[in-house]
Amino acid sequence: MSRPSYPITQQSPGDDRMAAVSNAVRVPMGDSADVALAAAGDRQAFERLYRIHANRVFSICARMSGSRVMGEELTQDVFVRTWEKLPQFRGESAFSTWLHRLAVNVVLNARKTESKRASRTEQSDVEDDRRDEMARAPLHIERMDLQDAISKLPEGARRIFVLHDVEGYKHEEIAGMMGITSGGSKAQLHRARLLLREALER
Numbered sequence: 001m002s003r004p005s006y007p008i009t010q011q012s013p014g015d016d017r018m019a020a021v022s023n024a025v026r027v028p029m030g031d032s033a034d035v036a037l038a039a040a041g042d043r044q045a046f047e048r049l050y051r052i053h054a055n056r057v058f059s060i061c062a063r064m065s066g067s068r069v070m071g072e073e074l075t076q077d078v079f080v081r082t083w084e085k086l087p088q089f090r091g092e093s094a095f096s097t098w099l100h101r102l103a104v105n106v107v108l109n110a111r112k113t114e115s116k117r118a119s120r121t122e123q124s125d126v127e128d129d130r131r132d133e134m135a136r137a138p139l140h141i142e143r144m145d146l147q148d149a150i151s152k153l154p155e156g157a158r159r160i161f162v163l164h165d166v167e168g169y170k171h172e173e174i175a176g177m178m179g180i181t182s183g184g185s186k187a188q189l190h191r192a193r194l195l196l197r198e199a200l201e202r
Contacts, residue, residue, distance in 0.1 A: 007043035007083070035095045039086045046086075050079055053096065057103045063162045064107045066151040074110060078103045104163065104177060111155075149199045157192035164189050 031052065037045035057078050062071025081102060089098055150158060159178070163169045164185070171182040171189075178185070 007046050031095060032091075035086070035089065035091075038083075039089060046083060049082075049095075053099055054079070056096070057099065060100060060103045060162070060167065061107055063147075063150060063166060064104070064159050065110075066153075066155070066158055074103075074107055077110070078106045081106060100167065101177075104167075107159075108177065146196070146200070149196050152199065153192050153195055157188045157195065160185055160188040161192035161196070165193075 031049070034042075034045040034048050038049055054075060058071055058075045061074035061078065062068050065071055065074060078099075082099060085102070089095065150161065153161060160174055163174050163177070164171065169177075171185040174180075174185045175182045180188075
């Protein structure tokens with residue numbers, strides 16, 4: 001018997017109705033029950049999971065990509081993958097932990113795909129543009145909030161900062177996800193913190 005098609009249709013993570021639901025009291029047993037039902041193909045159960053977890057997934061995607069628009073697209077990709085992979089979920093960790101790791105992998109894979117399409121020259125131009133934007137930042141940057149500062153970090157430093165300081169992953173875990181050493185992860189985190197401090201203290 002084939003699995004039903006993906007049940008969520010163009011729903012924005014910023015939807016007020018969804019936000020109201022996601023801010024409600026969450027009962028772990030209900031979440032577990034919906035996971036089991038959704039894994040068996042129950043579309044309503046999956047939509048309930050979406051409404052509960054979409055804002056958190058969107059936050060991860062937007063912070064790691066540095067773009068709200070890209071964050072919305074990646075959030076949809078995450079839940080498409082979740083629907084496809086849910087029957088493989090074994091409950092060895094919390095569903096939220098499994099989902100957040102899936103979100104991180106989707107963001108990283110999206111970047112790899114994008115990199116394959118772009119030439120090295122184009123990538124260099126993008127990085128130059130980002131550095132120019134930071135150099136042209138207004139003097140009243142002290143009023144810029146932390147989220148804006150994070151979004152302006154270089155891509156590698158931003159992702160490791162989000163994974164370590166925001167999401168709570170260990171350097172060894174980050175190294176495994178990003179294909180780098182734990183020492184490289186620590187160095188990038190140190191760089192990210194220095195750049196954030198400099199940006200917020202100007």
